[in-house]
Amino acid sequence: MLPWPGIPHVRAMAFEMSLSCDDVCVQRAGKDVLAGVSLSLAPGEAVMLRGPNGSGKTSMLRAVAGLASFDGEIVFSRGVQVLDPAFIRAHEIHMVSPEGGLSPRLTVRETARFLGAFYGRDPGESLGQLGLEKQGHLRVGDLSTGQRRRLSLLRLLISPRALWLLDEPFAALDEEGKEIVRALIDIHRARGGLVMLALHDREALPSAKTLFVEAA
Numbered sequence: 001m002l003p004w005p006g007i008p009h010v011r012a013m014a015f016e017m018s019l020s021c022d023d024v025c026v027q028r029a030g031k032d033v034l035a036g037v038s039l040s041l042a043p044g045e046a047v048m049l050r051g052p053n054g055s056g057k058t059s060m061l062r063a064v065a066g067l068a069s070f071d072g073e074i075v076f077s078r079g080v081q082v083l084d085p086a087f088i089r090a091h092e093i094h095m096v097s098p099e100g101g102l103s104p105r106l107t108v109r110e111t112a113r114f115l116g117a118f119y120g121r122d123p124g125e126s127l128g129q130l131g132l133e134k135q136g137h138l139r140v141g142d143l144s145t146g147q148r149r150r151l152s153l154l155r156l157l158i159s160p161r162a163l164w165l166l167d168e169p170f171a172a173l174d175e176e177g178k179e180i181v182r183a184l185i186d187i188h189r190a191r192g193g194l195v196m197l198a199l200h201d202r203e204a205l206p207s208a209k210t211l212f213v214e215a216a
């Protein structure tokens with residue numbers, strides 16, 4: 001039994017989206033940084049992108065999110081139906097980066113309220129699920145690095161989206177924090193969600209595929 005019962009609207013959700021990338025070559029500042037990535041993910045599958053610093057793991061996540069230009073094909077589909085990539089990128093993808101995309105001036109509770117309003121969802125018990133109920137009154141800028149990393153996961157709990165792009169999700173987290181990430185991913189995959197992770201060598205996600213990326 002997983003320790004996170006989940007927010008009711010999240011528990012009810014089931015995803016059926018697939019992703020396929022064919023010979024994707026990503027550019028940063030006009031230069032190729034990553035060449036020839038091909039992969040496919042069916043509902044419920046996860047892939048770990050591995051490779052040394054600068055090999056292009058983050059760039060690949062950004063290309064899938066529509067935040068970096070690329071050659072090759074990235075296709076989102078449901079069964080035989082090809083989905084509109086602009087719609088999917090706006091409504092069905094969460095990208096969680098080490099920077100977290102959080103405002104340092106808001107308190108933790110204000111952040112939860114803001115994200116709830118942004119996604120049109122009730123944040124429910126999500127702060128408690130991340131072990132941050134005692135930090136509700138603190139400004140994000142005053143949190144520890146690991147607490148900020150936990151808070152960056154909040155959007156995953158608040159808004160159900162089919163594809164999670166997680167850039168080094170275990171970095172700076174203690175064992176409990178890593179367990180939370182693994183549990184969230186397990187729940188997401190059990191609902192048919194897709195996950196792409198950029199990971200360094202010491203971290204692993206059992207049962208995920210591995211793809212080694214190389215600089216162009």
Ligand SMILES: Nc1ncnc2c1ncn2[C@@H]1O[C@H](COP(=O)(O)OP(=O)(O)OP(=O)(O)O)[C@@H](O)[C@H]1O
Pocket residue numbers: 028029033051052053054055056057058059060198
């Ligand atoms: N905004 C940018 N402008 C120019 N080059 C960039 C930009 N962002 C990244 N790069 C370059 O793209 C290459 C790939 O970087 P990327 O961050 O994707 O690698 P990574 O595998 O995620 O690295 P790390 O393990 O260090 O996080 C690097 O050589 C980097 O210098």
